[in-house]
Amino acid sequence: MAIPDRGLLDWLDEASAERGLYYANRDGDWDFWSYGDLRSLVLRTASALRAHGVGPGDAVALVQRSSPGFVAGFFGALAAGATPCSIAPPFAFQRADEYATHAAHLLATVRPRAVVCDDESLERIRKISADAGLGEPVVFDELVAGAEPLAAPLPLPETALIQFTSGSSGFSRGVRISNEALATNISGMGAWLGCAPEYPAASWLPVHHDMGLVGFLLNVVVTGFDGFMFQPDDFIRSPLNYLRCLSDRRIVMTAMPNFGLSYILRRVRPADLDGLSFDAMRAVIIGAERVDPRVLDDFHALLGPHGLDRGALVPAYGSAEATLAVTGLPPGEGWTTGRPDAGHAASLAGTEVVGCGRPLAGRTVTVVDEDGEALPDGQVGEIIVKGVSLTSGYVGDAGSASGTSIGESGLHTGDAGFLREGQLFVIGRLGDGLKVSGKMVFAESLETLLHQRGIPERRVAVLLGVRDGTPTGVALFAGGRPEWRGIAHEVLAEWLGDAELLSIEVPRGGIAVTSSGKPRRRVLWQEMCAGSFPAEPRPLTAD
Incomplete structure (x- = not known):
């Protein structure tokens, strides 16, 4: 049975000793942290942040892997009345110079009162923080050592999260997400997916990305169901171990971009799945990038003989400026593909586009032309989002080459797509196209063909x-x-x-x-x- 809407810290009042988060360890087993254990760590973290000089409305930057410390850092900042933001640790970048530029920009954007990191990030972040004129970063374990728990959480800040855009068009931008917007988006996802405490979930997604943070971790913790947590590099080393977890733990929900599905297809053979079962799975949420219909077909062909229902593959669409989720296909319905009307066929470079479902409750999606006029079904234009859980604005300079903006007319996503019977079909970024014979061809469409x-x-x-x-x-x-x-x-x-x-x-x-x-x-x-x-x-x- 689904739970009612919950505030971001309501779970602290009823933290279960039986349910919680399981973290994959190097011994091939799990380190379990009950919600009761996490509650204590959250309140200790909140107390430690206050002693560190963090006050209501301050920003706290978290440069950590997925861990109990990250959970405590995020919710501990909220319990201290502060605003958390998650910055990718160095492991997420292959080149050191790119990471330094990226992290320096984000830290300069939010000017956090405290920077909390893990041991492996400390040396890199220490230099970047010093160059940005910020204080010394603190390792999470040292921050909370000896701290007594806060008696009760402080009032939540107006901005509950500073979320960073992907930066595919240049530098990432800091997006202000209000307490109401974040709680509303989590509740909307719960209603869309039918989340309930008895349904376990698993993820390898990084918590510095909105799909891994809002779409998975915050959804799991606020709802209160068991979550099985892998590191991204765990998944890269052995996607089969991740699939074994889905089978052995009777996982109901997971999430990943199209890349994750195709990576499994490259690394896992049908014979590797002998004895595994995926019949408990209700939702494999697929988002963050364009979805390739052939990948969906091949993924279902691989796992379908072991019980994965085709309707469990759930494409979705969202953006940082909308907190996360905008549209999603209901579990069990089954995904479909479509094309725009014949006059716009070239915009797809001959490929079918996977439908990303219909708007979640309280949201509307329209597709408009260059003059801002709504287009009928099948016509390609810019995707506009209105309704609950939109950002309250950007941190610092709102300028960007991405074409994304927010105003009275709603969120102009800078994405191209079309509607068909209420369902949204996303093609690609408007700025990543070239007009050929009066029609747009998109880079993502051509890449899909190259992958195929x-x-x-x-x-x-x-x-x-x-x-x-x-x-x-x-x-x-x-x-x-x-x-x-x-x-x-x-x-x-x-x-x-x-x-x-x-x-x-x-x-x-x-x-x-x-x-x-x-x-x-x-x-x-x-x-x-x-x-x-x-x-x-x-x-x-x-x-």
């Missing part, structure tokens, strides 16, 4: 734009294979008409991505135009 032709995800990025007055399409390969150039030429030449086609080869891992793994397309485009790549662009040919 055998080029793995994270190994190619498509960049589109106008360079020196010439429409241009670029295939950026990371550790590319010779045959990939021919595949890319065939796809890009078909859909980009007379545009100039270029290719750039960088080492594996050389494609700049956000902390959630999305290509930073506009940053990459600017670097290409400025000649900043170590390799020069060359013509993309069929040979």
Whole structure:
């Protein structure tokens, strides 16, 4: 039975000693933290933050992996009347210079009163904090050592979370999420998914990303069901262990981007699943990036013989500025694909688009043209979101190349899509496209075709734009294979008409991505135009 709506700290008043969070450890077992244990740690953390000089309305930056300390840091900041924000730890970035730039920008944006980190992040964060003119960061264990618990939580801050955008169009922006917006989004997800304390869940998603933080961790803790927590690198090392957890623990809910499904497909063979069962699974939430229908088909073909219902695959759409969830497919309904009307078919580069469900309660979604006029079903335009759980504004400079903005007319997402019988179909970023013969072709659509032709995800990025007055399409390969150039030429030449086609080869891992793994397309485009790549662009040919 679903629980009623709850405030962000209501769980502290009824913290269970039987349910809680299980953290995968190096011995192949679990470290269990009951909600009763976490409650005590949260109140100790709140007391320690107050002693550290944190007051109502201050920001607290958390640079930590998924851990009991992160949970206590997040809810402890709220219990101290402060506003938490989660910053990716260094492990999330392959290049040290990129991480330093990223973290320095976020810290300079929020100017936190306290920076709480874990041991492995301390040295890196210490230097970045010093360069930003901030105080010495504190390791979580040292922060709470000897602290007595706060008698009771302080009133919640007006801003309950500063959430960072992905930064795919440049620097991440800090988004102010109010207490009401955060609680409303969590309640909306609970109603959409049918969350209840008796339904266990599992996740490998990083807690610095909104899908892992709001969509999973906060949803689990506030609702009060068991959560089985992996590190992202646990999943990368062995997706089979994660699947075994889903089977052995009778997991009902999990979440991941399209990349996670395709990674499982590359690493797990049908024979590896002997003896496993996924018939308890009600919702595999799929979001954060465009969903490939072939990946959904193949994933169901792999796990379906072991009990996974097709209706358990639940595509969704959301954004940081909407706290997270905007639309979602109800569990059990079964996903579908669609195309826009014939006059807009080129905008999809010939691919079907997976439907991301209908708006959650209290939200409306419209698709508008360049003049802001609502478009009928099947017509491609910008996705506009109105209703509950929208951001109350940005921290600092609201300028961005992303095209996302919020005002009286609602949230202008900067995403292109279309509606069909109330369901939203998302195509890609408006700024990541090129007009060909009067119709838009999107980089994400072309990448989907390249993946379907055998080029793995994270190994190619498509960049589109106008360079020196010439429409241009670029295939950026990371550790590319010779045959990939021919595949890319065939796809890009078909859909980009007379545009100039270029290719750039960088080492594996050389494609700049956000902390959630999305290509930073506009940053990459600017670097290409400025000649900043170590390799020069060359013509993309069929040979």
